[in-house]
Amino acid sequence: MSVTLKDVAQAARVSVSTASRALTGTGLTSERTQQRLVRIARELGYRPNPIARGLKTGQSRLVALLVHNLTNASFQVMAEVLQARLKALGYQMLLCIGGDDQQQESDTLTTLVDHRIDGLIVVPTGKNGPQLKALAKDIPIVCLVRRDDATDLETVLADDPQGAYLGTRHLIELGHKRIGLIVGRQDTTSGRERLSGYVRALREAGIARDDTLIHAGHYVPETGATCCRKLLDLPRPPSAIFVANHEATLGVLRVTAERNIAIPDDLSLLCYEDMPWFEWHRPAISIVDNGARDLANLAVDRLLHRMDAKGSSNDGVREYRVGARLIQRDSCRQIDTPAPAKSGKSKSSSSKSSTAKSAKV
Amino acid sequence: MSVTLKDVAQAARVSVSTASRALTGTGLTSERTQQRLVRIARELGYRPNPIARGLKTGQSRLVALLVHNLTNASFQVMAEVLQARLKALGYQMLLCIGGDDQQQESDTLTTLVDHRIDGLIVVPTGKNGPQLKALAKDIPIVCLVRRDDATDLETVLADDPQGAYLGTRHLIELGHKRIGLIVGRQDTTSGRERLSGYVRALREAGIARDDTLIHAGHYVPETGATCCRKLLDLPRPPSAIFVANHEATLGVLRVTAERNIAIPDDLSLLCYEDMPWFEWHRPAISIVDNGARDLANLAVDRLLHRMDAKGSSNDGVREYRVGARLIQRDSCRQIDTPAPAKSGKSKSSSSKSSTAKSAKV
DNA sequence: CGATAGACTGCAAACGATTGCAGAAACGCT
DNA sequence: AGCGTTTCTGCAATCGTTTGCAGTCTATCG
Numbered sequence: 001m002s003v004t005l006k007d008v009a010q011a012a013r014v015s016v017s018t019a020s021r022a023l024t025g026t027g028l029t030s031e032r033t034q035q036r037l038v039r040i041a042r043e044l045g046y047r048p049n050p051i052a053r054g055l056k057t058g059q060s061r062l063v064a065l066l067v068h069n070l071t072n073a074s075f076q077v078m079a080e081v082l083q084a085r086l087k088a089l090g091y092q093m094l095l096c097i098g099g100d101d102q103q104q105e106s107d108t109l110t111t112l113v114d115h116r117i118d119g120l121i122v123v124p125t126g127k128n129g130p131q132l133k134a135l136a137k138d139i140p141i142v143c144l145v146r147r148d149d150a151t152d153l154e155t156v157l158a159d160d161p162q163g164a165y166l167g168t169r170h171l172i173e174l175g176h177k178r179i180g181l182i183v184g185r186q187d188t189t190s191g192r193e194r195l196s197g198y199v200r201a202l203r204e205a206g207i208a209r210d211d212t213l214i215h216a217g218h219y220v221p222e223t224g225a226t227c228c229r230k231l232l233d234l235p236r237p238p239s240a241i242f243v244a245n246h247e248a249t250l251g252v253l254r255v256t257a258e259r260n261i262a263i264p265d266d267l268s269l270l271c272y273e274d275m276p277w278f279e280w281h282r283p284a285i286s287i288v289d290n291g292a293r294d295l296a297n298l299a300v301d302r303l304l305h306r307m308d309a310k311g312s313s314n315d316g317v318r319e320y321r322v323g324a325r326l327i328q329r330d331s332c333r334q335i336d337t338p339a340p341a342k343s344g345k346s347k348s349s350s351s352k353s354s355t356a357k358s359a360k361v
Numbered sequence: 362m363s364v365t366l367k368d369v370a371q372a373a374r375v376s377v378s379t380a381s382r383a384l385t386g387t388g389l390t391s392e393r394t395q396q397r398l399v400r401i402a403r404e405l406g407y408r409p410n411p412i413a414r415g416l417k418t419g420q421s422r423l424v425a426l427l428v429h430n431l432t433n434a435s436f437q438v439m440a441e442v443l444q445a446r447l448k449a450l451g452y453q454m455l456l457c458i459g460g461d462d463q464q465q466e467s468d469t470l471t472t473l474v475d476h477r478i479d480g481l482i483v484v485p486t487g488k489n490g491p492q493l494k495a496l497a498k499d500i501p502i503v504c505l506v507r508r509d510d511a512t513d514l515e516t517v518l519a520d521d522p523q524g525a526y527l528g529t530r531h532l533i534e535l536g537h538k539r540i541g542l543i544v545g546r547q548d549t550t551s552g553r554e555r556l557s558g559y560v561r562a563l564r565e566a567g568i569a570r571d572d573t574l575i576h577a578g579h580y581v582p583e584t585g586a587t588c589c590r591k592l593l594d595l596p597r598p599p600s601a602i603f604v605a606n607h608e609a610t611l612g613v614l615r616v617t618a619e620r621n622i623a624i625p626d627d628l629s630l631l632c633y634e635d636m637p638w639f640e641w642h643r644p645a646i647s648i649v650d651n652g653a654r655d656l657a658n659l660a661v662d663r664l665l666h667r668m669d670a671k672g673s674s675n676d677g678v679r680e681y682r683v684g685a686r687l688i689q690r691d692s693c694r695q696i697d698t699p700a701p702a703k704s705g706k707s708k709s710s711s712s713k714s715s716t717a718k719s720a721k722v
Numbered sequence: 723c724g725a726t727a728g729a730c731t732g733c734a735a736a737c738g739a740t741t742g743c744a745g746a747a748a749c750g751c752t
Numbered sequence: 753a754g755c756g757t758t759t760c761t762g763c764a765a766t767c768g769t770t771t772g773c774a775g776t777c778t779a780t781c782g
Contacts, residue, residue: 004767005768005769014732016768017731017733017770017771018730020771021730021771024769029730029731047471047475048769049475049767049768049769050475051421051769055412055738056737056768056770057737057769058737062476069437069441070431071434076430076432080430080431080458080460083457083458087468087469092455092472092473092476093457094455095455095456095458096454096456099441099444099445104445111453114408114409114410114411115411115453116410250637251641254642258643276432277611277638280615281614282614365738365739366739367739375761377738378762379762382740382741382761385739387740389760389761390759390760391761410737410739412739413737413739413740413767414738414739416737416740416767417738417766418740
């Protein structure tokens with residue numbers, strides 16, 4: 001069907017081997033034939049067959065990204081970054097959705113290695129640690145966003161302790177003393193780390209930790225809602241809430257809307273991770289950005305490095321952190337007065353200028 | 362590295378050909394050896410090498426899904442559905458992000474055919490019509506969500522005329538007479554079709570079409586915002602807005618929030634396409650669902666059909682529509698009174714029961 | 723001028739499967 | 753027993769590349 005190396009060789013009246021060498025540019029052919037073959041190949045529209053090549057070389061020029069779902073906006077931008085970077089390097093990215101099912105993820109994994117992918121970037125669910133570990137012997141693997149404790153794979157992570165610290169400190173600087181935290185379960189690394197950052201910021205500011213202000217749960221909207229209710233129902237409710245996950249944010253927004261709580265006037269809201277609609281929301285939601293772009297870029301870098309330095313590639317470093325940064329929008333407000341009695345219905349209306357920045361004066 | 366067919370054959374003391382036949386189950390081997398080989402293969406952990414197989418058979422058991430981005434939630438669920446279905450059939454799905462760049466999409470396309478994918482499901486951007494057309498001669502292609510007018514490829518579409526009709530009629534039934542429409546550009550099929558559905562519903566209801574109520578533009582938040590402003594600034598603003606795209610919805614929500622317009626009390630809002638946060642938004646946003654799941658399923662069906670009936674597979678039908686359906690939530694309100702003077706600031710507070718359904722009484 | 727190194731080139735064997743063809747074995751039939 | 757069928761098996765070619773090895777040619781040098 002398509003034109004093969006043999007066709008090119010025939011057209012050029014050379015052997016296939018010469019054609020191969022000329023086109024792959026091994027430098028073992030004369031300048032002249034090399035150029036001639038390149039020209040002829042182009043004229044004929046020759047495209048090397050990656051399957052045949054793969055069979056011989058054992059490489060596929062395929063790199064897989066395995067995630068468990070795509071709903072997280074961070075994954076989307078990471079996927080896009082990876083796609084772009086890898087393509088530029090001559091690799092095709094395979095984006096695979098593992099799903100929540102352990103078995104399905106495992107199957108996908110084996111299919112991928114069957115296809116002899118050259119590298120794998122995976123957001124580990126923690127359900128297939130052993131398999132990953134075994135696979136890592138054969139192909140370069142880099143973990144992204146999460147660490148799999150069952151393995152000692154190289155991992156690229158957001159600096160969660162620092163991000164949570166940054167966010168909390170921001171709220172403290174705005175004058176908040178009672179800051180509610182809705183965080184991930186404490187049996188996950190990210191849950192623990194985000195809590196630790198929060199705690200550290202509090203301690204540095206000399207604010208006593210109040211465990212009634214701290215709620216942990218799964219990263220789903222429902223968690224956000226129930227935790228938010230609990231916080232608001234406290235005898236002394238917080239003046240600010242730090243939601244350590246975008247899914248949970250949905251629940252919080254819902255509850256505050258239901259209770260007619262104005263953000264940021266009645267309550268400041270800070271969120272971890274960005275969503276495209278956050279800046280379109282009214283008020284636009286301030287966030288701690290986990291740096292998805294940087295994460296993705298670093299992940300490719302590490303993976304490529306491993307793919308080059310095949311085998312012995314143990315640099316010692318196993319964990320890379322990329323810094324989080326604060327993006328101030330309109331959902332956090334300076335508290336200057338020592339908190340006047342909450343009216344519970346103080347309609348905030350417009351005044352777009354009530355952002356953290358401008359209120360700082 | 363891994364165990365090959367030859368290893369299995371040796372272990373079983375048969376030739377590779379016999380082993381091959383036994384394991385692929387061509388029925389040309391004796392029951393006994395067949396079973397024996399299957400057993401041995403399993404014991405040895407034999408996994409056929411798809412690359413080698415592909416080289417010989419010209420098939421790859423790979424099916425690609427090419428989209429231009431992943432931000433649209435519909436694409437996410439479609440991707441998940443396709444992944445699941447295809448995996449069950451023994452195919453691996455390749456999810457590829459074409460991006461906005463025509464060149465990049467084109468490159469991806471050629472890479473895919475280089476890799477001898479068995480089939481392609483593509484959301485056409487319209488930028489690579491000719492290439493798609495050419496490719497269609499070699500591999501089965503099904504277009505999804507959009508039609509590429511430059512080709513006559515088999516296409517699976519949402520029933521946009523019907524969806525828009527459904528939504529508009531819903532608003533009319535709620536008593537709305539002046540219904541703003543923010544729709545896609547009229548040089549796109551979906552833009553035209555959604556407009557046509559809107560117009561038809563109006564006509565059926567005997568409502569005169571008012572072109573000041575109709576605004577078209579790109580599917581981005583900014584469009585939503587500017588169009589929304591124009592609508593609200595009308596001497597006689599609409600009592601309901603139908604936004605024919607989820608991105609534009611962001612802009613609309615922003616503007617209504619800025620202007621302190623209460624939904625649904627001051628303005629009913631209906632949106633095309635679902636987003637995960639729509640039902641968490643307050644008020645939860647009613648939508649016309651384009652049936653992403655059905656679309657995806659139908660697309661696989663069609664693709665598989667083409668892949669089976671290779672070559673002559675021209676059934677005549679080139680376009681499949683899957684029905685849209687209305688999902689009522691809380692953003693549309695019954696208009697019973699002949700529209701009392703708009704106070705412009707009527708704070709709506711809570712009363713969660715003001716949904717379309719309950720207000721119907 | 724002849725030897726020899728160096729630069730190219732071609733032959734042929736891989737890579738790991740599938741598959742047409744032909745031979746071998748087993749079987750039934752006259 | 754002889755023969756034709758049927759059923760199973762193995763040989764070897766093939767898919768489109770890459771690559772070790774050996775051969776050819778040119779050029780350079782003594």
